[in-house]
Amino acid sequence: MEYLLVCEKTVKKKALRSHMGGHILRAQMGVLEDNVKVAVSEVDPCGFCGQSGHRVRLVKEGRKWTFQPSSTCPFTVPFSLGAAANSTKASPSTNAPIRCTLCPSSSGDRGVVWKYNMAHRISTVHSGRNPDQPLPPALATAMKVSRSEQQALGIPQDSIDASDDEPDTNPQTSGGRKRKRAATVGGENSKRSKNKGRA
Numbered sequence: 001m002e003y004l005l006v007c008e009k010t011v012k013k014k015a016l017r018s019h020m021g022g023h024i025l026r027a028q029m030g031v032l033e034d035n036v037k038v039a040v041s042e043v044d045p046c047g048f049c050g051q052s053g054h055r056v057r058l059v060k061e062g063r064k065w066t067f068q069p070s071s072t073c074p075f076t077v078p079f080s081l082g083a084a085a086n087s088t089k090a091s092p093s094t095n096a097p098i099r100c101t102l103c104p105s106s107s108g109d110r111g112v113v114w115k116y117n118m119a120h121r122i123s124t125v126h127s128g129r130n131p132d133q134p135l136p137p138a139l140a141t142a143m144k145v146s147r148s149e150q151q152a153l154g155i156p157q158d159s160i161d162a163s164d165d166e167p168d169t170n171p172q173t174s175g176g177r178k179r180k181r182a183a184t185v186g187g188e189n190s191k192r193s194k195n196k197g198r199a
Helices: 013-028 105-111 115-124 137-142 147-152 175-183
Strands: 056-061 066-071 097-099 112-114
Touching: 013 115, 056 097, 056 112, 097 115, 112 115, 115 137
Parallel strands: none
Antiparallel strands: 056 066, 097 112
16 A cells, blocks of 8 residues: 555555546646645656656566666556556556657657656657647657546546547647646646636
């Protein structure tokens, strides 16, 4: 069992990543939660604790030399990247470390971030990129959050973009755009301020 700083709940270790993924996605989409005691960080929240400052990497391990997630977070729990890629009833969040293919291959671990943080990374680290240029298809697919996943994680229907189940390689029209905008909170037009009356 692991104690969660964000909501002060105790969850099973195998459920930690998905549970925290729900908090992160709801925060990025501007969905207010009554049970949150410590806010999820707005910049690069860790998929295990929701706070910034915990580097995540993909390291080759085992006899088969497959990539495994590794983090400096004290709440790190081992999990399968393959299993995390599929949203299920028991584990709806697909938030897992993914490699940013826009970064040069020489960037190593600096090009690895949590899936739900990729839209923010593209808007900041790659801010000089032409917004009309489509993302590489593999990256667009890797960072996609389906409508059913969003629904399972408590995102209100009116906050889910109708195109969230359509393949899209343009971050300006994909579901990633909403999360990026919500991650920059503050203005009167942000999702967070629009949803203040809900909870």
